[in-house]
Structures are given as C-alpha cells and as structure tokens.
Amino acid sequence: MQGTIVLYPSPGLGHVLSMIELGKLFLQHCNNQFSVTILLTTGFWDSPSIISYINAVSQAYTSISFLRFPSISVDMSQNCSTAAIAFQFIRLHAPNALHSLQEISKNQNITAFVIDLFCTSTLSIGKDLKTPTFYFYTSGASTLAAFLQFPKLDKEITGSFKDLPDTVFYFQGVPPLKAVHMPEPLLDREDPAYHDLICFCSGLLQSDGIIVNSFEDLEPISIKAIADGLCLDDAPTPPTFYIGPLIAAVCSKxxxxxxxxxxxxxxxxxxxxxxxxxxxxxxxxxxxxxxxxxxxxxxxxxxxxxxxxxxxxxxxxxxxxxxxxxxxxxxxxxxxxxxxxxxxxxxxxxxxxxxxxxxxxxxxxxxxxxxxxxxxxxxxxxxxxxxxxxxxxxxxxxxxxxxxxxxxxxxxxxxxxxxxxxxxxxxxxxxxxxxxxxxxxxxxxxxxLAAWGPSGSSAKALTKLIEFCKQG
CATH class of the missing domain: 3.40.50.2000 (Glycogen Phosphorylase B;)
Structure with missing residues (x-):
C-alpha cells in the first residue's frame, strides 16, 4: 500500500501557502516514496488568491492532492473576537478531518499527519489512529519558544494582559515582551480565543515532533533555549526540526x-x-x-x-x-x-x-x-x-x-x-x-541559502524528519 503524508493547514493565506510548500519539500526529498494529501476547510477566510494558487499547484504537482471539507458556516455576529470565531470554525471541522483520514487509510498508508497549531482539535485524532502526528509551526523558533512558555504564564497571571500596560514579561530564549504586546488571542482572558490558544500551546508537548519554518543561523538564541529545555519546566520538548526557509512565490497578477x-x-x-x-x-x-x-x-x-x-x-x-x-x-x-x-x-x-x-x-x-x-x-x-x-x-x-x-x-x-x-x-x-x-x-x-546546501542544517533536519516518519 502506497504511503502518503497528510497535511492539515488552518485557513488563511499564509498558513495554507506554508503548508503547501512543506508538501513540495517532502516530495522533493522523498524520491517519490510518498504522495502528499492536503486537507482544506471550506467557508472561513476562503479567498480567490488561495483558490487560484491551489489550482496552480494541482496542475504542477500530480503527487499533491487536495481534499476539501464540506462547507461549514459560523455566526460572525458572535460577541467574541475574530480569532475565537476562526478557532471555532476549525474545531467544527474535526469530524470532517477524521472522516477524511479514515477514507484515505482505506487505500493508502498514512505515514504522517502534520497539523497547523490552530488545528490542535485533530491532534487526538491522529493519536487515536496511531499515526505519527506532527505540528508544522509556521512562524519562527523565537515565537515557538514563547508559545511553549505561555501555559506556565497562564497559571501565574489571573487578569488579562491587555489590562497590564506597564508590565513586561521575560521569557527564556526571546527578548522581553510587554503584556499589551502579547499575540492578539492572548490579550483578553474573557475571550474564548485566549483559552483556545493556551490549549494549542499545551498540545505542542503531546505531538510526536514540531516542524519549524526557520533555520539554525537565523535564530540561534531561541533554538538553543528550546534544545536545552529552558522553555519547559518538567516535560521534555518533542523532537524539533528546523527545515526553513520555505518561501512560496505566489504568481503575480x-x-x-x-x-x-x-x-x-x-x-x-x-x-x-x-x-x-x-x-x-x-x-x-x-x-x-x-x-x-x-x-x-x-x-x-x-x-x-x-x-x-x-x-x-x-x-x-x-x-x-x-x-x-x-x-x-x-x-x-x-x-x-x-x-x-x-x-x-x-x-x-x-x-x-x-x-x-x-x-x-x-x-x-x-x-x-x-x-x-x-x-x-x-x-x-x-x-x-x-x-x-x-x-x-x-x-x-x-x-x-x-x-x-x-x-x-x-x-x-x-x-x-x-x-x-x-x-x-x-x-x-x-x-x-x-x-x-x-x-x-x-x-x-x-x-x-547555505541552510539548504548539501551539508546545510535544514537539509540535515529534513533527512532526520523523513527517517523519523519512516520509523513511525
């Protein structure tokens, strides 16, 4: 039975493009041992730019297939942030992700399931199917270092960050950050998005590995802090693979x-x-x-x-x-x-x-x-x-x-x-x-450019990741 790697990006142009580039990367370095299947939500944040890019990729890469979920609508008038609505939308699609994985597994061996951070609601699905499940962290090692530390900070702070204008927080591996400059979903503890993001950050520890769109020479301070276990108190950090830079050159208009x-x-x-x-x-x-x-x-x-x-x-x-x-x-x-x-x-x-x-x-x-x-x-x-x-x-x-x-x-x-x-x-x-x-x-x-040379750090990391998937 042929193997396939299933990728599940969150909606939004940047996230979808990055995940597609990861799929291309797998194909280029797996010598056609695997195909790539990309799951796509339908409804929220769909745009002509995404659709046209997907069509172009489908024509150029026959080993990449796209599975679109049935459309789901969400109430945009809810009294909560746009991020909370987006996270709810993705969560509602979890049954569609499960159904897709079950259908794919009838004809193909799912070698790995790679999810976006915002798709944490499907982490348990991959685990239940006994499929190696990875996060693709579409930002850098520096924000990953901070995100790994957010659950601990959540236990130490009772109010909302937006109400702490003069407070500065100090993280391992990244520069100090003012409370009011926290990522948007974390600013208001009363908003559902806050608790969603803390859940996502906690989910990172439960994965089989974290794939990061960065490279060692770009963020050595943050990468060292993560490798040394400084971002977590007790739990070990999952294997982390820095395979960037992945760049998506969207066709010009x-x-x-x-x-x-x-x-x-x-x-x-x-x-x-x-x-x-x-x-x-x-x-x-x-x-x-x-x-x-x-x-x-x-x-x-x-x-x-x-x-x-x-x-x-x-x-x-x-x-x-x-x-x-x-x-x-x-x-x-x-x-x-x-x-x-x-x-x-x-x-x-x-x-x-x-x-x-x-x-x-x-x-x-x-x-x-x-x-x-x-x-x-x-x-x-x-x-x-x-x-x-x-x-x-x-x-x-x-x-x-x-x-x-x-x-x-x-x-x-x-x-x-x-x-x-x-x-x-x-x-x-x-x-x-x-x-x-x-x-x-x-x-x-x-x-x-050197990171993707024959002995570059990203090339070596990808080789380790592929071997890890094969063993899984």
Missing part, C-alpha cells in the same frame, strides 16, 4: 507586473518597498500619514495600498483592485511623487519585488512569511507590526537578528505618524546604521 518593470529602471538599492500582508489594511488617516512620510523622506518607494478595513466584516481583506486612491491619498501626492514613487493597488508580487536589485529596504508588518522572504532576498526591514504575534517577531528582528529598525507606534491603536515614518525611512536608506543593517541582511541571505 498580470495587471501589476508593471511594478517589476518600474523597479528595473531604478538605481541599485534605492527603493523602499511598503507592503503589509493579506490583512494589512489601514484607516484613511493612517494612509495619509504614510503618504506624508514618504513624500518628506525624498526616497524612492513602491507602496501597496489596500482598501480600508470594513468594520462590518471582521474578515481577511480581499485583494480587490477597486481602491479609491483619490480618496485615500493627499491631494496632489501622486503628481508630486511620480518621478520617484509608484503606488500599486492591493497586490504586488512580493517575492519578485524583494529580489529586484533596486529594492534597498522593506517596510513590513512582521508576518513570518514576509520576514523570511526578506531574509532570503537580503533586504533589511523597517518593522511595523499590526496583529497576531507580530510584535514578538518585531522584537526578535530588532534585538536578536539586528536586521530591522522599529517604528514608534501609539499605544492602543498602533498609529504611526508621517514624521516617524520619514525618520525611519531616512535612517534605513541614508545612515551608517542602515548600511550596517544592509550588510548584515546580505550575510544572512548567504546563510539562508
């Missing part, structure tokens, strides 16, 4: 290919690229402040602008091209900056952009996929975290990796003034500190 042509006409390392992820939307006043900062900086820029968030729909923003720039941008901005700037509506092919020689800096929301893409391209960053675990990522980027400059954000809403953005852009592009960041980023790029 034809209408935006002109931005690549524009970049090719700009001087080397002269352009600042601003892009804030699939959920990175701003209020109209914040968009105007960004525009003012860019104009005053006198730097070349490529800026992806999305529609403002729709408060009636707490849902991932679609990449709609219908962005009213005349409404969002200051009057005359486009005309005044036309010789050195380009504004793109909704989407730009980020991986391709970052790898253009003219790009010298990246203003990012600190999503882990974006960080890795910048690392592989050797581009230094300006860190502007927006949601999820991104403030923790920011601290690692700035303090441990020393590959980014942080922006000062207003407490509460995270607002950044145009004056602050101008200051940080100039610092990155003109100062000696910026030059040092650029040199350090380029050296890390070389280390990222």
């Amino acid at each position: 034809a209408e935006n290919d002109y931005c690549l042509l524009w970049l090719e006409k700009q001087p080397s390392k002269s352009v600042v690229f601003l892009c804030f992820g699939s959920r990175g939307t701003f209020s109209p006043p914040q968009v105007k402040e960004i525009a003012k900062g860019l104009e005053r900086s006198a730097q070349r820029f490529l800026w992806v602008v999305k529609n403002p968030p729709d408060k009636e729909k707490a849902k991932q923003a679609e990449d709609s091209p219908d962005v009213d720039l005349d409404y969002l941008l200051p009057e005359g901005f486009m005309e005044r900056t036309k010789d050195r700037g380009l504004v793109v509506k909704s989407f730009a092919p980020q991986v391709a952009v970052l790898n253009k020689d003219s790009v010298g800096g990246f203003v990012t929301h600190c999503g882990w996929n974006s960080i890795l893409e910048a690392v592989v391209a050797g581009v230094p960053m300006i860190a502007w975290p927006l949601y999820a675990e991104q403030r923790l990522n920011r601290n690692i980027l700035v303090q441990d990796m020393k590959m980014a400059i942080p922006v000062e954000q207003r407490e509460g809403d995270g607002f950044v003034s145009g004056i602050e953005l101008e200051k940080r852009v100039r610092e990155l592009m003109e100062s000696n500190n910026g030059k040092e960041l650029r040199e350090r980023s380029w050296k890390m790029r070389e280390k990222a």
Whole structure:
C-alpha cells in the first residue's frame, strides 16, 4: 500500500501557502516514496488568491492532492473576537478531518499527519489512529519558544494582559515582551480565543515532533533555549526540526507586473518597498500619514495600498483592485511623487519585488512569511507590526537578528505618524546604521541559502524528519 503524508493547514493565506510548500519539500526529498494529501476547510477566510494558487499547484504537482471539507458556516455576529470565531470554525471541522483520514487509510498508508497549531482539535485524532502526528509551526523558533512558555504564564497571571500596560514579561530564549504586546488571542482572558490558544500551546508537548519554518543561523538564541529545555519546566520538548526557509512565490497578477518593470529602471538599492500582508489594511488617516512620510523622506518607494478595513466584516481583506486612491491619498501626492514613487493597488508580487536589485529596504508588518522572504532576498526591514504575534517577531528582528529598525507606534491603536515614518525611512536608506543593517541582511541571505546546501542544517533536519516518519 502506497504511503502518503497528510497535511492539515488552518485557513488563511499564509498558513495554507506554508503548508503547501512543506508538501513540495517532502516530495522533493522523498524520491517519490510518498504522495502528499492536503486537507482544506471550506467557508472561513476562503479567498480567490488561495483558490487560484491551489489550482496552480494541482496542475504542477500530480503527487499533491487536495481534499476539501464540506462547507461549514459560523455566526460572525458572535460577541467574541475574530480569532475565537476562526478557532471555532476549525474545531467544527474535526469530524470532517477524521472522516477524511479514515477514507484515505482505506487505500493508502498514512505515514504522517502534520497539523497547523490552530488545528490542535485533530491532534487526538491522529493519536487515536496511531499515526505519527506532527505540528508544522509556521512562524519562527523565537515565537515557538514563547508559545511553549505561555501555559506556565497562564497559571501565574489571573487578569488579562491587555489590562497590564506597564508590565513586561521575560521569557527564556526571546527578548522581553510587554503584556499589551502579547499575540492578539492572548490579550483578553474573557475571550474564548485566549483559552483556545493556551490549549494549542499545551498540545505542542503531546505531538510526536514540531516542524519549524526557520533555520539554525537565523535564530540561534531561541533554538538553543528550546534544545536545552529552558522553555519547559518538567516535560521534555518533542523532537524539533528546523527545515526553513520555505518561501512560496505566489504568481503575480498580470495587471501589476508593471511594478517589476518600474523597479528595473531604478538605481541599485534605492527603493523602499511598503507592503503589509493579506490583512494589512489601514484607516484613511493612517494612509495619509504614510503618504506624508514618504513624500518628506525624498526616497524612492513602491507602496501597496489596500482598501480600508470594513468594520462590518471582521474578515481577511480581499485583494480587490477597486481602491479609491483619490480618496485615500493627499491631494496632489501622486503628481508630486511620480518621478520617484509608484503606488500599486492591493497586490504586488512580493517575492519578485524583494529580489529586484533596486529594492534597498522593506517596510513590513512582521508576518513570518514576509520576514523570511526578506531574509532570503537580503533586504533589511523597517518593522511595523499590526496583529497576531507580530510584535514578538518585531522584537526578535530588532534585538536578536539586528536586521530591522522599529517604528514608534501609539499605544492602543498602533498609529504611526508621517514624521516617524520619514525618520525611519531616512535612517534605513541614508545612515551608517542602515548600511550596517544592509550588510548584515546580505550575510544572512548567504546563510539562508547555505541552510539548504548539501551539508546545510535544514537539509540535515529534513533527512532526520523523513527517517523519523519512516520509523513511525
């Protein structure tokens, strides 16, 4: 009976793309010993971007198959956070995951079951089926180190982190973190998402192993803390495999290919690229402040602008091209900056952009996929975290990796003034500190490429993981 590795990502573009890249990685290094089956939820956070990417992968990789669950709807009007609704949605799909695994096992031997952290509700299913069950942790070793310590912190703190504005927590293996900068689902103890995430973190210890999209040279402090058992008091850490960087180069949209042509006409390392992820939307006043900062900086820029968030729909923003720039941008901005700037509506092919020689800096929301893409391209960053675990990522980027400059954000809403953005852009592009960041980023790029060399750390880790699966 042929073997297959079953992967189960949580909904959301970043999580699905990362899991698909893991599937490709298994196929490339297993010499066709296994096929890959990817389970997909239907309904919450589905987007045209995900669907088109899945269709492209299906055509290019015949050994990767996708199984879509029946659609499930959730009440979006519930009095709880979007994260809580998303976690409930995934939990409701657990019976579909069980049914899929049972059907797959009739014709194929399930060599391993790999789940996203947010799919912890299926951890016991894999265990009950006596299938080696792994987590694929789509963020870095630094956040993993913190997440391993969250259950202990939960027992020590009785209130909500959002109500502790002056409190700073100290973790093993990661820089200190302010209570109000905790990952979004942990901020409010009264919200169901808080208890869900603590449960997810506890589940990590019950797995057969943790796969992490990082590499040893990128996060040596956090990786050592995890390996030395410093992140857990009593329980042993499951085997951990650092197999990154995995980068998903989503196909560019034809209408935006002109931005690549524009970049090719700009001087080397002269352009600042601003892009804030699939959920990175701003209020109209914040968009105007960004525009003012860019104009005053006198730097070349490529800026992806999305529609403002729709408060009636707490849902991932679609990449709609219908962005009213005349409404969002200051009057005359486009005309005044036309010789050195380009504004793109909704989407730009980020991986391709970052790898253009003219790009010298990246203003990012600190999503882990974006960080890795910048690392592989050797581009230094300006860190502007927006949601999820991104403030923790920011601290690692700035303090441990020393590959980014942080922006000062207003407490509460995270607002950044145009004056602050101008200051940080100039610092990155003109100062000696910026030059040092650029040199350090380029050296890390070389280390990222070396991780997948014949004797690289990620190549060795993947070999160990595959052997582990075979033994299981």
